[in-house]
Amino acid sequence: MSGPVARIVRFLLYAVLVAVFAGPLLALLVSAFTPVPDPSRLTLLPTRLTLDNFTAAIERDVLLYLLNSFIVVGVGLLLQIMVSISAAYALARKRFPGMRLVFLLILATMMLPEEILAIPLSLVLADVPVIHVNLVGSLVGMIVPVAAWGFSILVMTEFMREIPVELEEAARIDGAGDLRIFWSVVLPLCRPALGVIGIFGFTMIWDQYMLPLLVAQDASQFTLPLALRTLRNDEQVGVGVLLAASLLALLPSVLVFLAMQRQFMRGLTSGAIKG
């Protein structure tokens, strides 16, 4: 297809696709800065821009919710990455009896999302087995369960397998132990994969809903996505506050995605195509 008509058709088609998929989110961006937005519609062409919605949102503790979200995603992601690389090291670089079983168990966890386990999980969170700690009503309860994620472990394992064994053997002959090899030989070579599991872990934790819903007992523990529903149902809160809060809940994931798009696409294909 070429020629001016085909090009115009093509351009229009792209414009429609962008409008349909990105348009609503762009409208959210603009409307959040519009004075007294209409509850029935979003706008793309504001007459005047203002920060009023954000100052009103801050009065409604939106910054606290945002801080909670950042704590959960920050600590959760750090732990998740550490747990994943540690497990992947064992699975990719060692051979040991029971390895197949461990793989099977990790695959099984991917069929056991928080939703399906919600009811018993709420009981376990209130009384963690063996240590008998109550995690309900504490951000720790939203962080620890996401610290181990099957997808992340499998992607990392796949990547670590590719690292030539000679490098490891050379270090071992030099007298390095497992911890040294892990830290100064294997890990530096895994940096591209760290980007992949980092961006996937971020979006996964940021999008958590069921787990915070089970753990949070009052508003002081709400993450921002969780708080949106409460803000919407509060008669005293105008739609402007809801839009400002929604935008704040949208931006971090979009910015992280735009910054790490290449790693994201790589994870999408490695995780999905190879199954």
Place this chain on the structure above:
Amino acid sequence: MVGPVKRHLVPWLFLAPALLIFTAFKFVPMARAVEMSFHDVRPYLGDQWVGLANYRQVFTDDAFLAAIWHTVLLAVGQTGGSILLGLGLALVLEGATRNLWLVRTAVFLPTIAAMAVVAEVWRILYYPAPDGMVNGLLGWVGLGPSQFLNAEDTSLWSVMAVGIWRGAPYDMMIFLAGLAGVDRALYEAAAADGAGPWRRLWHVAFPALRPVFAILITLAAIRGLRVFTEIFLLTNGGPNGSTEVLMTLIYKLGLERNELGVAAAGSMVLLAATVVLTLAVQAARRGDRGAAR
């Protein structure tokens, strides 16, 4: 020197954090769910064995049957819709130019946004008055106004559309990766033999994409079965139960009405469906590969 005992211990030490967390927050809850599903769970009073009564309720109770039907409908509709639309998007947006890359990035954004944000945005877009935004668009083509989420006969379809809107761009990216793997030489040979674009698509690209279809169907169906957040935020099962799915019903039974045993049985049915579906698609893939050889 390192003793043999210590050497056997090393991998388990590296695996320990993951296995401990999985045990506490996946396998113990799973075992509890199995146990609870056979009991009348009464906190502080002690549980009472009720055999299969909870399961009988899941398969006979009208609310559960309706929820199962809505769940299946939603899973099939969202999976199919996302795959078809995603494939369409991939075929339109395949290419290496910078413009295409920008369009793809923009189209992909719904997948990145947290579901909670997507739900709030769509509640406004679906505003049921004639001046609502989607109603405005429908008005241009002489349709509507619709009540969308607020009417029993449109609510489930409205939720489904949101799911497709968020799911299709993801499928598009997977298809693009799959299309990139299609052998160019094969494509060009077909073109040289006079095959038009549609025949090339049908005979060259689709067979190469078969494993991609299998993966997407499995992933989407599993995600579709456990759908919770979008329903919880868009309609919470309403109006009048018209969008109640298994997970929202289980959540209400277990955490609001304290019928833990029945809720656990419902979860087990959902889990069984997920496992069967996964194994079925895996088996089909293996059979497929065997036949190809």
